[in-house]
Amino acid sequence: MSEAPQATVLAGPTSVGKSTLSKHIRIHYPQVHFSVSATTRPSRPGEVDGEDYHFIDRERFDQLIAEDAFLEWATVHGIHRYGTLQSTVEQAVAEGKRVLLEIDLQGARQVRDRLPGAQFVFLAPPSFDDLVSRLIGRGTEDEGERQRRLRTARIELAAEPEFDVTIVNDDIDRAARELISLMGLDPETYA
Template sequence: MSDTGTGAGSARSRLTVLSGPSGVGKSSVLAELRKQQPDVYFSVSATTRKPRPGEVDGVHYHFVDREKFQQMIDAGEFLEHAEFAGNCYGTPRKPVEEALAAGKPALLEIELQGARQVREAMPDAQLVMLMPPSWEHLVVRLTGRGTEDPAIVERRLAIAREELAAEKEFDEVVVNADVKSAAADLLSLMVGPRISGV
């Protein structure tokens, strides 16, 4: 197989999976990554939940009903899927494979359970965990909002502990102490190491 090496930064066409606990800043890092490298393919998940105000079908999610979602599972159309709070979420396989075939680096942002499923479906996928600078920093992020029931916050913290404990299952770790730096580190992992000495 030949690699023409054309396109933005001659990125390697490899699937990267980004996971990390709630409150670690995944959406902020991904928004910054889009600015730094618009050529990256960002997977759009399918979900059975109803759209929230401002959400656009096919942009934020592919909104489908439960019957359609089950048909997609039965047809093997998902790289991974899971159910949370009564709604189903899944990563469509075909668009990811098409992006990779076109030579684009592809990125999925999913939780731990989904990352494990992707590893089964695509063993050469690169798993990256986004970590907080410290546990204390994450606790402040999750409790500092002050708008949620303490029981919900405690449950989030328990899930975060479980997710951080799975760090050894991941290929790489990016620490989000600064959004721009974290996005640059993630991009470097996706498209290959930068030339040293810069």
């Protein structure tokens, strides 16, 4: 069996449960190091700056782009920008940590170019109808934003073959165990 990569990229369509899965892993698998993305979008209820995202303004984001500080960055849904700071990922990998990057499709494509040893995992919904239900059930977007996200989701779902592995998010605990195992860690080492 080959050695597991130190960096794993988790991507998938909007509302598939990437954040939910990541939070579950944070709670139950503290040995995983999370790369916290920067974003220009406002925080949602319950999100914590520095834990869920680094919430920064557009000017600071532009400055980081100019400094080539991002491993990846993208404008998502045509509105807000998200990015992964290269220095934090490189430092964690240098320390021998297993790093998980939860990012969008555009970002995953950039990481493939800039971090060739990374593993790419696509998180898929059980069905498109399930994805629609999750998006509506969140209640965090208005109708226009939901429609924009669903258009983006169709494009993102078509990119599944670009990934090394697909995990279907039909059960959060099972999906977490599968991801932890793919990262080369023991899924039985619950916190």
